[in-house]
Amino acid sequence: MTSQTLREARKYEEASEKMITRIERPAFHLSPRTGWMNDPNGFSWYDGKYHLFYQYNPYASQWGPMHWGHAVSDDLLHWEYLPAALAPDEACDRDGCFSGSAVTLPDGRQLLMYTGVVRERQANGGYSEVQTQCLAVGDGVDYEKYEKNPVLDEKDIPEGSSRYDFRDPKMWQEEDGSYRCVVGNRAADGSGQILLFSSPDGFEWQYEKVLAGNHGRFGRMWECPDFFPLDGKWVLVVSPQDMLPSGFEYHNGNGTLCLIGEYCRETGEFTEMSDQSVDYGIDFYAPQTILTPDGRRVMIGWMQNWDTCNHRRKQEEAWFGQMSLPRELSIKEGRLYQNPIRELEEMRTGRVSYDNIIVSGTVRLEGIRGRRIDMELTVRPVEGCDLYRKFAVRFAQNELYYTSLSFRPGESVLKVDRKFSGSRRAIIHQRRSMVKHRGGELKLRMVLDRFSVEVFVNDGEQALSAVLYTDQEADGISFIADGTVSLDVTKYDLV
Ligand code: FRU
Numbered sequence: 001m002t003s004q005t006l007r008e009a010r011k012y013e014e015a016s017e018k019m020i021t022r023i024e025r026p027a028f029h030l031s032p033r034t035g036w037m038n039d040p041n042g043f044s045w046y047d048g049k050y051h052l053f054y055q056y057n058p059y060a061s062q063w064g065p066m067h068w069g070h071a072v073s074d075d076l077l078h079w080e081y082l083p084a085a086l087a088p089d090e091a092c093d094r095d096g097c098f099s100g101s102a103v104t105l106p107d108g109r110q111l112l113m114y115t116g117v118v119r120e121r122q123a124n125g126g127y128s129e130v131q132t133q134c135l136a137v138g139d140g141v142d143y144e145k146y147e148k149n150p151v152l153d154e155k156d157i158p159e160g161s162s163r164y165d166f167r168d169p170k171m172w173q174e175e176d177g178s179y180r181c182v183v184g185n186r187a188a189d190g191s192g193q194i195l196l197f198s199s200p201d202g203f204e205w206q207y208e209k210v211l212a213g214n215h216g217r218f219g220r221m222w223e224c225p226d227f228f229p230l231d232g233k234w235v236l237v238v239s240p241q242d243m244l245p246s247g248f249e250y251h252n253g254n255g256t257l258c259l260i261g262e263y264c265r266e267t268g269e270f271t272e273m274s275d276q277s278v279d280y281g282i283d284f285y286a287p288q289t290i291l292t293p294d295g296r297r298v299m300i301g302w303m304q305n306w307d308t309c310n311h312r313r314k315q316e317e318a319w320f321g322q323m324s325l326p327r328e329l330s331i332k333e334g335r336l337y338q339n340p341i342r343e344l345e346e347m348r349t350g351r352v353s354y355d356n357i358i359v360s361g362t363v364r365l366e367g368i369r370g371r372r373i374d375m376e377l378t379v380r381p382v383e384g385c386d387l388y389r390k391f392a393v394r395f396a397q398n399e400l401y402y403t404s405l406s407f408r409p410g411e412s413v414l415k416v417d418r419k420f421s422g423s424r425r426a427i428i429h430q431r432r433s434m435v436k437h438r439g440g441e442l443k444l445r446m447v448l449d450r451f452s453v454e455v456f457v458n459d460g461e462q463a464l465s466a467v468l469y470t471d472q473e474a475d476g477i478s479f480i481a482d483g484t485v486s487l488d489v490t491k492y493d494l495v
């Protein structure tokens with residue numbers, strides 16, 4: 001039975017989506033049907049399609065009462081909206097259906113686990129949100145909340161751990177058919193920790209252990225965990241709040257990192273070996289992964305940063321928030337690699353390519369422009385010339401605006417900067433990252449989709465994402481060298 005709250009949300013989104021024309025949205029990055037979007041939820045392959053749910057406030061382009069929006073796709077690039085899947089309409093979730101995940105049950109139904117939020121009056125008159133884990137079961141369109149909700153609450157967490165910070169369950173199924181999930185939580189010392197739970201059937205859950213603890217290393221609370229095997233290792237992805245920068249890592253305040261290590265399925269023991277930022281740009285948070293039917297591990301994140309949500313197109317806008325490109329993951333030499341899913345290549349048309357262009361000063365190239373493009377660049381020093389000091393590509397450019405990606409080989413630093421992208425807000429608009437290069441040779445792939453750029457460095461060694469709201473007419477691209485470089489460029493339009 002659909003509740004009144006959900007029926008209203010469905011009616012509202014159907015009517016107000018019509019107010020948004022296609023060109024006002026990204027073309028192949030999922031944006032909310034209407035209103036506000038944050039984290040990807042319930043990312044899954046179900047009944048012959050990819051399903052992606054998302055944290056959703058249909059009624060405003062601001063965070064608010066959390067619903068789950070819903071969309072499906074055959075290739076993770078072309079999305080079709082389905083009616084909102086969950087609304088805050090039960091005693092266990094009346095103040096929000098927060099992030100969670102999805103698995104398929106043996107009987108073919110889809111099981112969603114999400115965080116139910118209930119505001120609780122505190123002695124000082126303020127409110128805190130009590131968080132529990134809840135279930136809903138459905139057929140890929142309509143979901144029925146489980147009558148025994150919540151299935152995990154304060155009774156199921158270690159002594160002293162916070163019942164106010166206990167959220168974002170990510171489930172998976174083991175080979176023996178049983179289920180596991182990881183949930184973000186705060187330990188008695190206030191530091192983030194990831195709890196592991198198990199279930200024989202997806203409905204009865206029990207606490208196993210602390211899978212990983214922050215112990216004051218990376219920020220405070222750890223949100224939105226994901227945990228999966230990849231190339232012989234196990235990867236724990238978490239999104240810590242309130243991080244301190246360390247060298248060139250963890251500059252985002254709220255950012256996403258991964259811990260790569262070994263996991264023993266019998267004991268549930270995770271042994272960390274290394275840590276790194278997942279995205280070195282400005283906008284990336286709370287990602288989820290799936291295993292595709294052909295065995296690829298693919299990740300989608302919220303292409304946004306909580307700290308820069310005032311960076312908007314305009315105050316009154318019909319939608320806010322978008323997902324990142326789906327990225328294929330791998331591990332090479334102990335590091336996480338990310339590349340756009342290969343299906344993106346099927347959208348390529350209008351190839352324009354140049355080899356060995358000598359750039360000294362500013363160069364524009366015939367046919368190289370656009371705001372929905374996939375562009376590969378290789379930049380290298382020129383024999384007989386000194387090592388160049390700086391190479392930059394300016395894009396989304398017109399007389400007034402541009403965003404730039406610049407590289408200084410002497411410092412090994414790549415910088416994305418959207419200060420001149422048209423934003424009228426004095427918030428963080430740039431990020432610098434250390435990159436590897438061979439004597440000044442660097443490979444970049446840039447994917448633009450109207451309101452964003454995602455950069456993949458050296459065939460996936462690093463990714464940098466940033467949203468930009470520059471007028472769409474600003475579609476120029478230019479290349480600039482301080483010194484002399486040789487440049488190869490291949491650009492495709494994405495349609
Ligand atoms: C992360 C997050 C989650 C929570 C959701 C609420 O961005 O804070 O921890 O479930 O957003 O919308």
